Amino acid sequence: MTFQRTKRDWQSIGLTAFTATATAAIVGIVLMILGNIVWNGASQMSFRFVFGGTREGMFEASRAGVFPMIFGTLALVILMTVCVLPVGVITAIYLTEYARAESAINRLIRGAINNLAGVPSIVFGLFGLGFFIQFVGGGIDKLFYGGELHYGEPALIWAAATMAVLTLPVMIITTEEALRAIPKGLREASLALGATKLETIWKVVLPQAIPGILTGSILAVGRGAGEVAPIMFTGAAYYLAHLPTHWTDQFMHLGYHIFVLSTQSPDVERTKPILFGSVLVLLMLTFFLNLAGVLVRARIRRRARFGHA
Amino acid sequence: MHSVMDKPIIQISDLDFWYGESQALFGVNVAIGPHRTTALIGPSGCGKSTLLRCLNRMNELIEQTRMTGQITMNGHDINAPDVDVIELRKRVGMVFQKSNPFPKSIFENVAYGLRIQGLKGAELEGRVERSLRKSALWDEAKDRLQESALQLSGGQQQRLCIARTIAVEPEVVLMDEPCSALDPTATSKIEELIQDLKQFYTIVIVTHNMQQAARCSDYTAFFYLGKLIEFDETTKIFTNPGHKQTEDYITGRFG
Amino acid sequence: MNDVAQLPESGVRDLPDAASIYVNVPDPVQSTERPIRPLTRRKRRPLEWLVEKAIFLVSLSAILLIFLIFAFVGKEALPVILGKTDNARLRKPVAAEEIPNISETQLAEYLGLKPGELKNYDADTLKLLVELKGQELAQIVDEDSRVNTTSWRMMFQPHQWADYDKPQYIWQPVSEVPKYNLVPLVIGSLKATLMALLFSVPLGVGAAIYVSQLASPRWREIIKPVIELLSGIPSVVLGFFALIVMATVLQNVFGYQSRLNTFVAGIALGLAVIPIIFTIAEDALTSVPKSYSQAALSLGASPGQAAWQVVLPAALPGVFAACVLGFGRAIGETMIVLMASGNASIVSGSILDSCRTMTATIAAELAEVVFGGNHYRILFVIGALLFLVTFVSNVIGDIVVHRLKGRLEGRT
Numbered sequence: 001m002t003f004q005r006t007k008r009d010w011q012s013i014g015l016t017a018f019t020a021t022a023t024a025a026i027v028g029i030v031l032m033i034l035g036n037i038v039w040n041g042a043s044q045m046s047f048r049f050v051f052g053g054t055r056e057g058m059f060e061a062s063r064a065g066v067f068p069m070i071f072g073t074l075a076l077v078i079l080m081t082v083c084v085l086p087v088g089v090i091t092a093i094y095l096t097e098y099a100r101a102e103s104a105i106n107r108l109i110r111g112a113i114n115n116l117a118g119v120p121s122i123v124f125g126l127f128g129l130g131f132f133i134q135f136v137g138g139g140i141d142k143l144f145y146g147g148e149l150h151y152g153e154p155a156l157i158w159a160a161a162t163m164a165v166l167t168l169p170v171m172i173i174t175t176e177e178a179l180r181a182i183p184k185g186l187r188e189a190s191l192a193l194g195a196t197k198l199e200t201i202w203k204v205v206l207p208q209a210i211p212g213i214l215t216g217s218i219l220a221v222g223r224g225a226g227e228v229a230p231i232m233f234t235g236a237a238y239y240l241a242h243l244p245t246h247w248t249d250q251f252m253h254l255g256y257h258i259f260v261l262s263t264q265s266p267d268v269e270r271t272k273p274i275l276f277g278s279v280l281v282l283l284m285l286t287f288f289l290n291l292a293g294v295l296v297r298a299r300i301r302r303r304a305r306f307g308h309a
Numbered sequence: 310m311h312s313v314m315d316k317p318i319i320q321i322s323d324l325d326f327w328y329g330e331s332q333a334l335f336g337v338n339v340a341i342g343p344h345r346t347t348a349l350i351g352p353s354g355c356g357k358s359t360l361l362r363c364l365n366r367m368n369e370l371i372e373q374t375r376m377t378g379q380i381t382m383n384g385h386d387i388n389a390p391d392v393d394v395i396e397l398r399k400r401v402g403m404v405f406q407k408s409n410p411f412p413k414s415i416f417e418n419v420a421y422g423l424r425i426q427g428l429k430g431a432e433l434e435g436r437v438e439r440s441l442r443k444s445a446l447w448d449e450a451k452d453r454l455q456e457s458a459l460q461l462s463g464g465q466q467q468r469l470c471i472a473r474t475i476a477v478e479p480e481v482v483l484m485d486e487p488c489s490a491l492d493p494t495a496t497s498k499i500e501e502l503i504q505d506l507k508q509f510y511t512i513v514i515v516t517h518n519m520q521q522a523a524r525c526s527d528y529t530a531f532f533y534l535g536k537l538i539e540f541d542e543t544t545k546i547f548t549n550p551g552h553k554q555t556e557d558y559i560t561g562r563f564g
Numbered sequence: 565m566n567d568v569a570q571l572p573e574s575g576v577r578d579l580p581d582a583a584s585i586y587v588n589v590p591d592p593v594q595s596t597e598r599p600i601r602p603l604t605r606r607k608r609r610p611l612e613w614l615v616e617k618a619i620f621l622v623s624l625s626a627i628l629l630i631f632l633i634f635a636f637v638g639k640e641a642l643p644v645i646l647g648k649t650d651n652a653r654l655r656k657p658v659a660a661e662e663i664p665n666i667s668e669t670q671l672a673e674y675l676g677l678k679p680g681e682l683k684n685y686d687a688d689t690l691k692l693l694v695e696l697k698g699q700e701l702a703q704i705v706d707e708d709s710r711v712n713t714t715s716w717r718m719m720f721q722p723h724q725w726a727d728y729d730k731p732q733y734i735w736q737p738v739s740e741v742p743k744y745n746l747v748p749l750v751i752g753s754l755k756a757t758l759m760a761l762l763f764s765v766p767l768g769v770g771a772a773i774y775v776s777q778l779a780s781p782r783w784r785e786i787i788k789p790v791i792e793l794l795s796g797i798p799s800v801v802l803g804f805f806a807l808i809v810m811a812t813v814l815q816n817v818f819g820y821q822s823r824l825n826t827f828v829a830g831i832a833l834g835l836a837v838i839p840i841i842f843t844i845a846e847d848a849l850t851s852v853p854k855s856y857s858q859a860a861l862s863l864g865a866s867p868g869q870a871a872w873q874v875v876l877p878a879a880l881p882g883v884f885a886a887c888v889l890g891f892g893r894a895i896g897e898t899m900i901v902l903m904a905s906g907n908a909s910i911v912s913g914s915i916l917d918s919c920r921t922m923t924a925t926i927a928a929e930l931a932e933v934v935f936g937g938n939h940y941r942i943l944f945v946i947g948a949l950l951f952l953v954t955f956v957s958n959v960i961g962d963i964v965v966h967r968l969k970g971r972l973e974g975r976t
Contacts, residue, residue: 258801
């Protein structure tokens with residue numbers, strides 16, 4: 001008897017061939033998409049394109065810039081984070097540290113949060129328009145401005161609010177995971193030293209959970225920068241001559257700009273360079289936001305490990 | 310004979326305890342004497358840790374637990390509605406089975422409880438140093454106070470947890486199998502420490518290790534299936550146990 | 565200490581009195597005497613109280629907001645769902661003499677006024693208005709105008725419209741007689757989603773098997789981030805890519821007629837779904853205990869056989885869940901289908917025809933609807949429908965994943 005293979009194992013060969021092809025196909029497609037965008041967009045990249053405005057002509061490849069869109073996207077993301085971060089973190093703290101884990105109400109809340117995370121983003125657009133703009137904004141106008149339109153129309157603040165609601169479940173879920181990952185022993189040690197529950201949360205639990213909370217914010221920010229459907233009716237504008245100066249102003253958004261340029265351009269061939277350029281800028285923006293988040297997280301982790309927390 | 314001797318610092322009377330539907334302790338009566346080390350021994354699941362956690366009301370953190378009976382400290386019911394549980398825990402400190410230093414510096418670990426009480430500056434530093442000295446960690450740690458506590462070895466970490474506990478000057482220190490995760494050398498250091506600390510504190514220690522109970526405690530309580538079987542001087546328990554079950558356990562016939 | 569009754573029968577003995585046994589132990593050498601302090605009374609900590617109340621309030625409002633979304637979308641859709649809307653332009657005229665017999669709200673609705681506005685008119689004006697309305701109605705002869713197009717029947721069943729030769733499913737919300745049949749949209753969504761799954765399931769699951777079972781650790785470390793990169797690409801970028809680049813390339817390769825169609829949209833949609841299917845399937849496959857495949861290997865199976873015959877069957881529910889969750893993600897995706905599908909609301913089984921999905925319909929039409937109008941409410945009905953579909957698929961997916969994990973980890 002030898003240890004040579006006696007017959008070919010066709011099943012194994014077939015499976016390996018198929019799965020390897022599938023993997024290669026996915027990787028190939030990803031690289032192709034990114035390569036295509038970088039290849040076509042790189043020629044458009046210039047200081048003028050990134051920091052220039054649209055006043056010179058939105059559809060002129062040689063003169064158009066995307067700064068207003070970058071500005072609007074960043075403003076949206078920052079406002080959204082300001083809204084969602086405290087609310088998400090506080091809610092997660094309540095759910096993990098205060099609420100009784102096994103109660104039926106708690107299970108219902110968790111179920112609702114989980115399901116909200118899977119709700120199509122366009123539904124949030126519906127909600128944002130109907131609730132924030134018509135109901136809340138219209139209500140503010142009726143109460144304080146005698147029905148004059150200030151808040152009852154699409155605006156930066158409502159787009160940010162809609163995006164905040166969209167990212168709230170992600171924020172809560174990731175923060176909760178971060179809080180749960182902290183050993184029970186640390187909480188007990190703090191309590192056994194005579195710290196109150198709040199002191200324990202503030203001094204022991206939260207500092208430990210910061211990397212996890214940051215991960216949640218990064219996920220939220222990444223989504224906020226790229227998601228277009230919810231802001232189409234709640235604040236993004238097709239074209240604006242000026243940068244938004246107030247949160248009741250509308251704003252231009254990179255993602256929406258890409259949508260507009262690809263579907264409503266008067267001459268697709270002529271605007272293609274702008275389009276590829278904008279896509280490249282959006283990809284780089286999300287990439288850098290994520291990178292910044294990863295770096296901050298690593299830094300905080302390191303600091304937490306070596307004391308001085 | 311000393312006057313405080315006939316006044317146990319902690320008196321546990323008719324204590325029953327339930328986790329949900331299952332009863333963990335059955336009518337336990339124990340008295341803990343001041344400046345004595347009392348060891349709670351018995352096989353796993355016999356309720357000794359549960360009893361320990363009743364003494365600083367840590368069991369309240371677990372949902373669906375219930376107790377009846379009375380625990381008094383210096384004659385005061387610790388479960389009375391007007392007792393401040395935070396204050397109780399400052400006076401009844403606890404060292405856990407698994408060493409659990411905060412992921413902060415060595416200094417900050419010991420200073421944690423003191424900062425919570427509002428101590429600052431030189432007084433804080435003095436108290437930290439004193440606790441580290443008392444827990445025999447000062448020589449090893451004095452040059453690396455700002456390093457992360459997680460850099461310490463397992464035994465050092467556990468001594469740091471003891472230092473952290475005694476920094477707030479409790480009257481009673483509860484120890485829940487403090488050496489179960491340590492090697493013999495580290496264990497013997499902690500046992501020495503327990504001997505030293507007895508002069509300052511009343512110590513209640515849960516242990517699996519019979520020799521440990523024999524070496525460092527004055528009194529021993531033997532539990533079996535949630536019931537207190539025997540409670541007596543440690544020498545008596547180990548040389549002349551009054552119950553067959555106790556004898557079986559300490560001679561290693563079960564448990 | 566009389567605890568005798570509690571003790572087991574063997575060797576019953578009275579426990580020594582606490583005081584008596586303490587006497588026998590020598591005093592500690594150096595006892596730090598401390599006065600006996602009473603346990604302090606419960607302290608008031610107003611700041612903590614306030615902060616904890618604030619935490620509670622903030623979380624309560626966040627949780628209420630979450631439930632509000634479900635409620636709000638439902639509320640806006642409710643009049644249509646309950647059949648309370650009626651947009652038939654032609655109805656039975658009301659004779660002027662009948663005015664006293666019908667309620668004010670009915671009258672206001674009939675005249676197209678708000679209930680409060682009736683007070684502004686005296687009896688004669690009202691009579692005149694009713695007569696004018698009667699004349700207006702008499703002029704409408706179009707059969708289609710009799711239909712309440714917001715009814716359930718009209719939303720889901722074909723209707724014989726005047727200009728067509730057979731009953732049709734038509735979505736045509738902006739026209740003389742708005743037609744709100746949802747069937748073309750549902751078919752559009754399902755078509756695009758199925759196309760997406762047809763494309764993404766083999767690739768995603770195949771890659772998951774390869775990465776989790778067959779690839780070397782080094783390749784795994786390279787491949788996983790690349791696939792995760794795909795999930796980081798915003799859907800508008802995938803839509804753009806499908807519209808500008810892929811559509812042309814695919815048309816040149818396959819030579820079909822309309823450039824934008826379900827096929828293109830489905831493939832782009834599949835790209836968005838691949839990371840989800842891959843991640844969940846890979847997770848399920850990795851959570852199959854190593855001992856399973858090692859047992860197979862030790863019996864002489866090749867790695868491929870172990871993966872195919874042992875690991876895959878064990879993880880099959882997880883792979884199924886990955887497909888269900890991928891379905892939920894695909895049917896809810898908006899930008900890709902809006903940009904790449906062509907958006908024609910036709911009922912057709914061919915993937916080479918254009919399609920209009922539910923999500924794209926909301927996205928394309930919401931900006932132009934009258935707030936509170938029928939069209940607006942129907943868009944909310946579509947939103948509620950989407951809600952329901954994704955809800956069901958998420959719940960099924962989650963349950964399957966949990967069960968599988970529980971089984972593999974030996975729980976139950």
